[in-house]
Amino acid sequence: METLSPLGPHTVIADGDRPKSWSSLARARSGYGADATKRLIDIVGRCVERAVELQDVLTARPGKEQLRTVGVPVLSASGAVHAVHVWVGPVGATPPARRGVFAWDWDADAELAYQGPGLEAAIHGLDPADQKVERTASENFRSIVRFDDRVGYLDLCANVHGGGAWQGEITFLGEGNGLHQLQMIAKASTPGRSKVIHGLFHEISDIRPPGPMVEMSALRAVARASGDGVALVALEAALMYDWLAPPAPPLDLWVRERPQVHHDDRTVLRDACQRILADGISQEISFRVRFDADWLRADAVLTRVSDDIAPHGLLLVRPSATDH
Structure with a gap:
């Protein structure tokens, strides 16, 4: 169960190896009865609060055998619980191996x-x-x-x-x-x-073997042939999120490090994104960045390439002839 919103509602995003779409735990385990479902929900809540593995024993229905429940938290980098592996079965049974x-x-x-x-x-x-x-x-x-x-x-x-x-x-x-x-x-x-x-x-590779996306591979190959650094930009967020081709040195560090942007240039990219969203005209910009060293000037051209729900741009980047 995902627990991405600490106060809930928490939903089932996978039942064993079968992905689910924000499903109700009551629906996923309705065969055990309402009381059992409440206990499962309770163990999830306690896992979120305590961030440790928990176990419990319950009776699904009067006269039925007792069941064991197990909750194992999935922790974030900060120690918050983002999901809980929940299992229910006979007291003597062994839970299956947990999914990745x-x-x-x-x-x-x-x-x-x-x-x-x-x-x-x-x-x-x-x-x-x-x-x-x-x-x-x-x-x-x-x-x-x-x-x-x-x-x-x-x-x-x-x-x-x-x-x-x-x-x-x-x-x-x-x-x-x-x-x-x-x-x-x-x-x-x-x-x-x-x-x-x-x-x-x-x-989920075991149930849906992966296959490469030819379009992205081709796009990266074309970008590399251009000779410039080429980045995808989510225009509304002004976010450079994927380098299709690395920029030339010394800006090539940008592919694996987030540079510091000069305080006078921090709004340059965001302003260019807003202008291109308004009129669609390509924008030529220049800004300074550094990677724990001297300031480097980058010259770039931002071009809009999509007009869908999340409009995109391509940013062509090269080191400036003047590096100040």
Whole structure:
């Protein structure tokens, strides 16, 4: 069950290996009776509060055998519970192996993703020494070779304040362990002044073997042939989230690091996105960034490439002839 909104409602997003769409636990386990369902909901709530594995024993119906319930939390990078593996069965039975479910968070203000325990090893295929807790959007998106309803997810990112939710599937290319087919769950939240999306990845490669998205592979090949850095930009969020081709050195660090933008240039990209949303005219911009070193000037051209629910642009980036 996902518990992305701490106060609920909490919903079933997978029943065993079968993905579900925000389903009711009462519907998923109606055969055990109303009292059993209430106890299952209770164990989920206690797992969220205590962030530890819990067990309980219950009687589904008068005269029936006793059942054991088990709740195992799925923790985020901050230790919050984003989901709970729930199992119910005869007291003497052994629960099946848990599905691969991993938590993540996206901070829209910091433009950083925070990877929950186990995610980097299972999905990225990285050894402990190479694993990260924080990743930029481009670091994650460059490994996605297929993204069903990408537009719907980016619309959620652009409108975090609306508190919406999204569910879909992606095909992810791990650096050390090949392709993964993932059920992806996301809910927007606005705690305090922060704009955050809480999410889950559920590994479903065993039931839906992944296949690469030829269109994205072709698009990346064309982008690399251009000679410039080429980034996809979600225009409404002014978010550069995927490098289709890396920029030339010394800006090539941008592919794996989020640079500091000069304080005088922080609104340059956002202003260009707003102008292109208003009139569709390509925008030439220049701004300064740095990666723990000297300021580097980047020259760029922003072009609108889609007019759908989450309009997109391509940003062609190259080091400026003047680096001040």
